[in-house]
Amino acid sequence: xxxxxxxxxxxxxxxxxxxxxxxxxxxxxxxxxxxxxxxxxxxxxxxxxxxxxxxxxxxxxxxxxxxxxxxxxxxxxxxxxxxxxxxxxxxxxxxxxxxxxxxxxxxxxxxxxxxxxxxxxxxxxxxxxxxxxxxxxxxxxxxxxxxxxxxxxxxxxxxxxxxxxxxxxxxxxxxxxxxxxxxxxxxxxxxxxxxxxxxxxxxxxxxxxxxxxxxxxxxxxxxxxxxxxxxxxxxxxxxxxxxxxxxxxxxxxxxxxxxxxxxxxxxxxxxxxxxxxxxxxxxxxxxxxxxxxxxxxxxxxxxxxxxxxxxxxxxxxxxxxxxxxxxxx
Amino acid sequence: xxxxxxxxxxxxxxxxxxxxxxxxxxxxxxxxxxxxxxxxxxxxxxxxxxxxxxxxxxxxxxxxxxxxxxxxxxxxxxxxxxxxxxxxxxxxxxxxxxxxxxxxxxxxxxxxxxxxxxxxxxxxxxxxxxxxxxxxxxxxxxxxxxxxxxxxxxxxxxxxxxxxxxxxxxxxxxxxxxxxxxxxxxxxxxxxxxxxxxxxxxxxxxxxxxxxxxxxxxxxxxxxxxxxxxxxxxxxxxxxxxxxxxxxxxxxxxxxxxxxxxxxxxxxxxxxxxxxxxxxxxxxxxxxxxxxxxxxxxxxxxxxxxxxxxxxxxxxxxxxxxxxxxxxx
Numbered sequence: 001x002x003x004x005x006x007x008x009x010x011x012x013x014x015x016x017x018x019x020x021x022x023x024x025x026x027x028x029x030x031x032x033x034x035x036x037x038x039x040x041x042x043x044x045x046x047x048x049x050x051x052x053x054x055x056x057x058x059x060x061x062x063x064x065x066x067x068x069x070x071x072x073x074x075x076x077x078x079x080x081x082x083x084x085x086x087x088x089x090x091x092x093x094x095x096x097x098x099x100x101x102x103x104x105x106x107x108x109x110x111x112x113x114x115x116x117x118x119x120x121x122x123x124x125x126x127x128x129x130x131x132x133x134x135x136x137x138x139x140x141x142x143x144x145x146x147x148x149x150x151x152x153x154x155x156x157x158x159x160x161x162x163x164x165x166x167x168x169x170x171x172x173x174x175x176x177x178x179x180x181x182x183x184x185x186x187x188x189x190x191x192x193x194x195x196x197x198x199x200x201x202x203x204x205x206x207x208x209x210x211x212x213x214x215x216x217x218x219x220x221x222x223x224x225x226x227x228x229x230x231x232x233x234x235x236x237x238x239x240x241x242x243x244x245x246x247x248x249x250x251x252x253x254x255x256x257x258x259x260x261x262x263x264x265x266x267x268x269x270x271x272x273x274x275x276x277x278x279x280x281x282x283x284x285x286x287x288x289x290x291x292x293x294x295x296x297x298x299x300x301x302x303x304x305x306x307x308x309x310x311x312x313x314x315x316x317x318x319x320x321x322x323x324x325x326x327x328x329x
Numbered sequence: 330x331x332x333x334x335x336x337x338x339x340x341x342x343x344x345x346x347x348x349x350x351x352x353x354x355x356x357x358x359x360x361x362x363x364x365x366x367x368x369x370x371x372x373x374x375x376x377x378x379x380x381x382x383x384x385x386x387x388x389x390x391x392x393x394x395x396x397x398x399x400x401x402x403x404x405x406x407x408x409x410x411x412x413x414x415x416x417x418x419x420x421x422x423x424x425x426x427x428x429x430x431x432x433x434x435x436x437x438x439x440x441x442x443x444x445x446x447x448x449x450x451x452x453x454x455x456x457x458x459x460x461x462x463x464x465x466x467x468x469x470x471x472x473x474x475x476x477x478x479x480x481x482x483x484x485x486x487x488x489x490x491x492x493x494x495x496x497x498x499x500x501x502x503x504x505x506x507x508x509x510x511x512x513x514x515x516x517x518x519x520x521x522x523x524x525x526x527x528x529x530x531x532x533x534x535x536x537x538x539x540x541x542x543x544x545x546x547x548x549x550x551x552x553x554x555x556x557x558x559x560x561x562x563x564x565x566x567x568x569x570x571x572x573x574x575x576x577x578x579x580x581x582x583x584x585x586x587x588x589x590x591x592x593x594x595x596x597x598x599x600x601x602x603x604x605x606x607x608x609x610x611x612x613x614x615x616x617x618x619x620x621x622x623x624x625x626x627x628x629x630x631x632x633x634x635x636x637x638x639x640x641x642x643x644x645x646x647x648x649x650x651x652x653x654x655x656x657x658x
Binding site: 138141173174183184206207211212227229230235239246247252259262 | 471511536552566578
């Protein structure tokens with residue numbers, strides 16, 4: 001299996017990518033890595049037979065307008081994506097700007113037949129540590145009921161094959177648990193999901209239930225999903241910040257903070273949005289994985305493993321089967 | 330000024346309402362209270378000249394279908410609302426089921442001229458303790474751009490007059506800060522709000538910024554607002570629960586919890602959804618205030634003061650002026 005890796009787009013530069021690749025290659029002697037970046041920074045990977053280095057002189061900055069990606073043909077991001085487009089690799093990995101990366105996939109990769117709109121999926125940490133996949137978290141500003149059903153099929157295939165959940169519980173994010181809740185699109189989606197035999201549709205889920213971890217896949221339109229994901233991040237950060245300020249307020253509480261260190265560290269690990277580890281671009285003919293911009297070598301290596309996991313388990317083909325069975329295409 | 334009070338619908342029964350009324354009447358010698366409930370439970374209020382007691386034998390249970398309110402003519406909730414409808418009072422207060430209460434207002438009260446859709450407004454606690462008003466948080470499953478503009482006008486009048494913020498910062502909840510973000514409705518709303526001279530429109534706000542408290546009024550459609558409000562509640566509760574579990578995990582952390590008690594208590598007070606204290610039904614010709622279902626006497630008394638504050642500052646008339654100036658009606 002072959003993975004294209006954009007080595008230049010993360011906050012910490014190419015060194016963490018080099019480190020991650022070396023660690024990966026210690027354990028894996030068959031898969032191939034196509035590493036794209038400034039070749040002089042990737043010297044240390046030359047010795048590996050499994051590595052192909054591709055020089056790219058341009059980088060795409062976090063601050064650039066994402067549409068500028070069209071003109072960045074020499075960037076590591078576009079060059080990595082072109083490898084996938086030309087079938088030289090089976091998947092793509094980058095920790096670059098989500099918007100630019102997604103725009104780049106939209107420009108150069110085909111969508112799976114039967115998928116009207118590609119989307120973004122995030123795995124959100126939950127209280128019970130199982131995590132829940134939510135899609136779309138912001139690729140689209142609005143979606144139809146048909147598109148939401150397609151998201152459900154993709155999320156279900158992913159949870160089953162990549163997360164090894166035998167019978168993933170799929171829920172629709174809505175404003176109440178009853179089937180008549182929501183606008184017309186959500187009512188229609190509810191009915192379609194209820195009839196879709198290939199998924200275990202457990203009904204509507206409300207915002208207050210998301211972090212409980214009782215369901216495995218949450219289907220939502222890109223507008224609601226984006227506001228919800230960012231709200232989760234914002235509340236978690238605000239509470240951590242309020243905790244920190246509180247602990248600094250007196251000698252007693254400073255001592256308390258020392259005693260409570262394991263609790264606070266655990267809470268931070270549990271809910272830190274940076275721990276979510278990026279997102280997946282769903283609906284393209286090849287796996288497109290986004291590692292978190294602030295990834296260190298360890299986080300980047302797990303993103304590599306995730307990408308290979310998606311390639312190995314043929315999720316894209318299984319999504320096609322799911323779409324076929326649903327009668328959508 | 331006259332306020333109708335539903336004494337029966339809270340979780341803690343009529344006793345907290347009686348206690349709140351007595352405390353209120355100690356301080357206030359002019360305003361009149363129309364207290365609706367089982368008259369034998371309200372005996373203690375008989376001695377006050379400012380109180381009119383109205384007997385109501387039925388109550389509306391939290392578990393009942395909200396549409397059953399149509400048939401509950403003898404309930405304290407409907408009887409209190411009818412006093413407002415018949416112009417015998419200037420406002421209504423209840424801590425009953427939000428859905429039933431809202432349905433009841435829709436059935437029996439007129440909307441302000443120029444308001445297409447009434448809505449629900451909540452005041453959300455923020456990191457800087459200022460709080461932020463968000464509307465609509467769930468009365469409508471979908472809204473038009475015109476309706477969102479009407480919500481902005483109402484929220485602005487409320488923040489200015491009742492919360493005494495001279496120049497409230499009004500923002501639109503959206504999926505990005507730039508003006509081209511969102512679906513057609515949000516793009517159109519953005520442009521209309523930008524042109525609306527009576528408000529200080531500060532642009533789009535993302536989910537992660539809500540709790541920072543940098544803005545005073547957040548305008549959103551009922552679907553997004555409901556999911557967002559419930560997500561805030563859910564994340565806050567989940568984090569408090571994870572903290573609690575963490576502190577219970579070892580002797581060290583149990584000791585840490587004792588040392589950290591003021592911090593934890595403060596955090597709970599700051600973000601406890603129960604502390605939000607209910608919601609306002611906006612867009613009706615009289616103030617309709619909902620106290621939290623679990624209100625104690627103190628919380629209920631502050632809801633009484635809020636209701637009188639809204640009556641005294643003539644927010645409804647000022648909303649009419651705002652709508653007139655906007656050229657909407």
